Amino acid sequence: MIPAAFDYTAPESVADAITALGSDSEEIKVLAGGQSLIPVLRLRLAAPTLLVDIGRIEELSGITEEADTIVIGAMTTHADVAESDLVREHAGLLAKAAQTVADPQVRHRGTLGGALVHADPAGDLPAPILVLDAELVIAGADGERTVAAADFFEDMFTTAVGENEILTKIRVPKHTGWGAHYEKFTRVAQQWSIIAVAVTVQVDGGVISQAKVGLVNMGSTPTRASAVEQALVGQPATGDAAKHAASAAADGTSPPTDTNGDAAYRRHLATVLTGRAVRAAVGG
Amino acid sequence: MARISIEVDGVGYSDDVEPRTLLVHYLREQVGKTGTVVGCDTSNCGACTVHLDGASVKSCTVLAVQADGHEVTTIEGLATGGELHPMQQAFHENHALQCGYCTPGMIMQSIDLLHDNPDPTEQEVRDGLEGNLCRCTGYQNIVKAVLAAAAATPTHSDAAAGTGRSGGTA
Ligand SMILES: Cc1cc2nc3c(=O)[nH]c(=O)nc-3n(C[C@H](O)[C@H](O)[C@H](O)COP(=O)(O)OP(=O)(O)OC[C@H]3O[C@@H](n4cnc5c(N)ncnc54)[C@H](O)[C@@H]3O)c2cc1C
Ligand code: FES
Ligand code: FES
Numbered sequence: 001m002i003p004a005a006f007d008y009t010a011p012e013s014v015a016d017a018i019t020a021l022g023s024d025s026e027e028i029k030v031l032a033g034g035q036s037l038i039p040v041l042r043l044r045l046a047a048p049t050l051l052v053d054i055g056r057i058e059e060l061s062g063i064t065e066e067a068d069t070i071v072i073g074a075m076t077t078h079a080d081v082a083e084s085d086l087v088r089e090h091a092g093l094l095a096k097a098a099q100t101v102a103d104p105q106v107r108h109r110g111t112l113g114g115a116l117v118h119a120d121p122a123g124d125l126p127a128p129i130l131v132l133d134a135e136l137v138i139a140g141a142d143g144e145r146t147v148a149a150a151d152f153f154e155d156m157f158t159t160a161v162g163e164n165e166i167l168t169k170i171r172v173p174k175h176t177g178w179g180a181h182y183e184k185f186t187r188v189a190q191q192w193s194i195i196a197v198a199v200t201v202q203v204d205g206g207v208i209s210q211a212k213v214g215l216v217n218m219g220s221t222p223t224r225a226s227a228v229e230q231a232l233v234g235q236p237a238t239g240d241a242a243k244h245a246a247s248a249a250a251d252g253t254s255p256p257t258d259t260n261g262d263a264a265y266r267r268h269l270a271t272v273l274t275g276r277a278v279r280a281a282v283g284g
Numbered sequence: 285m286a287r288i289s290i291e292v293d294g295v296g297y298s299d300d301v302e303p304r305t306l307l308v309h310y311l312r313e314q315v316g317k318t319g320t321v322v323g324c325d326t327s328n329c330g331a332c333t334v335h336l337d338g339a340s341v342k343s344c345t346v347l348a349v350q351a352d353g354h355e356v357t358t359i360e361g362l363a364t365g366g367e368l369h370p371m372q373q374a375f376h377e378n379h380a381l382q383c384g385y386c387t388p389g390m391i392m393q394s395i396d397l398l399h400d401n402p403d404p405t406e407q408e409v410r411d412g413l414e415g416n417l418c419r420c421t422g423y424q425n426i427v428k429a430v431l432a433a434a435a436a437t438p439t440h441s442d443a444a445a446g447t448g449r450s451g452g453t454a
Contacts, residue, residue, distance in 0.1 A: 010352075106345075
């Protein structure tokens with residue numbers, strides 16, 4: 001199908017984009033990579049009156065490094081995140097998760113910012129951003145504000161980004177030398193996660209000194225498996241320790257029931273896949 | 285209406301389009317590149333795959349206005365002087381098509397795949413074609429054709445040069 005008609009503007013600066021978002025068109029939408037929005041428009045599940053295409057704002061793309069942080073522009077594509085040497089070295093979990101999103105064509109267009117603002121509970125990037133304790137920079141009419149990832153994901157498809165605002169940058173603290181693994185469970189190729197587990201760990205002398213574990217599609221927002229994290233710290237980096245800690249993975253979660261599986265099945269998957277993900281993360 | 289300027293298969297076009305026009309519809313209906321086809325309504329099938337500034341994209345999931353000022357290569361831009369592109373030749377020789385509907389997209393994505401990874405394993409070929417569906421399920425020979433095209437390419441640097449990518453120095 002063809003989308004309903006809309007007006008279109010492609011500003012070249014964040015300031016001009018904010019101005020366009022404040023105009024009096026009835027329903028205004030930001031267009032980033034379009035890999036979630038264009039399918040929705042085609043099916044006419046949404047019919048905005050104005051699209052503000054932020055794809056021509058140069059300052060929104062690219063990956064740079066500041067002291068202890070890597071800074072990723074919201075318009076950086078999944079492919080560029082997955083292939084970035086900076087991301088691989090300092091936030092390996094994010095690079096690995098980005099590589100599992102959709103398929104190569106979608107990864108060439110879809111953006112990190114778009115995936116985070118879209119906030120699909122089955123999306124692969126919110127959980128890594130949450131466990132890496134990233135900060136999200138949001139621009140609006142009153143200037144810029146920074147929101148911690150823990151406060152960013154409010155509900156399914158709902159984030160801290162307001163109607164007249166734009167997510168501009170993602171600031172990820174460096175996790176240099178941490179092991180990482182993203183375990184995505186799907187039945188067929190090019191599928192959204194039935195569930196997925198995002199793990200990054202620091203191992204010192206064969207002992208896990210820090211552990212961060214996130215769950216995808218085990219609730220309406222990405223979830224942190226705090227009980228697993230606590231159980232792992234101080235344990236030897238072995239399969240037994242991973243298995244023991246992973247048994248708590250589904251604690252406190254409320255996974256959905258749908259055609260891919262019911263909640264009990266997802267809880268079971270969470271424990272099995274967390275064990276697998278931790279074993280892989282401590283191994284490298 | 286919005287005015288766009290796009291280079292398609294090496295030729296410059298300037299046209300008025302509605303902002304809601306999908307790139308695939310612009311290519312087929314305004315430029316006449318009917319070699320690029322639409323196979324689904326969900327961005328899943330990859331039949332519409334073209335190269336935008338040298339990288340594969342699903343042209344049903346790009347607006348024509350987003351491609352303004354950029355370069356597009358379609359399946360129709362691959363052959364030069366009546367000679368098939370090596371990937372087209374490999375699909376031909378390996379019987380990598382049945383009804384042929386998925387073929388334009390499969391070939392465009394396969395070229396992208398070898399550009400990133402000139403010497404892929406069978407599994408890497410299957411992963412790289414994850415976004416392309418063949419309703420005739422003829423995957424076996426498609427994978428064979430891509431591996432044959434990779435093997436037929438003498439060196440890695442030649443592989444990169446022979447992909448039909450239009451970005452970079454062009
Ligand atoms: C076939 C297919 C399979 C997919 N599979 C997966 C998968 O397995 N895992 C996965 O995680 N994702 C998957 N996706 C979705 C993909 O990751 C999208 O790229 C992503 O969800 C949206 O990013 P985008 O840049 O395309 O955003 P768009 O589609 O342009 O925008 C999405 C939403 O976010 C808003 N928005 C975007 N950027 C900003 C910004 N900077 N500031 C404010 N608002 C903004 C838009 O207004 C819109 O509401 C798939 C998509 C397709 C088509
Ligand atoms: S027609 Fe574009 S993905 Fe199916
Ligand atoms: S050959 Fe028929 S769809 Fe692939």
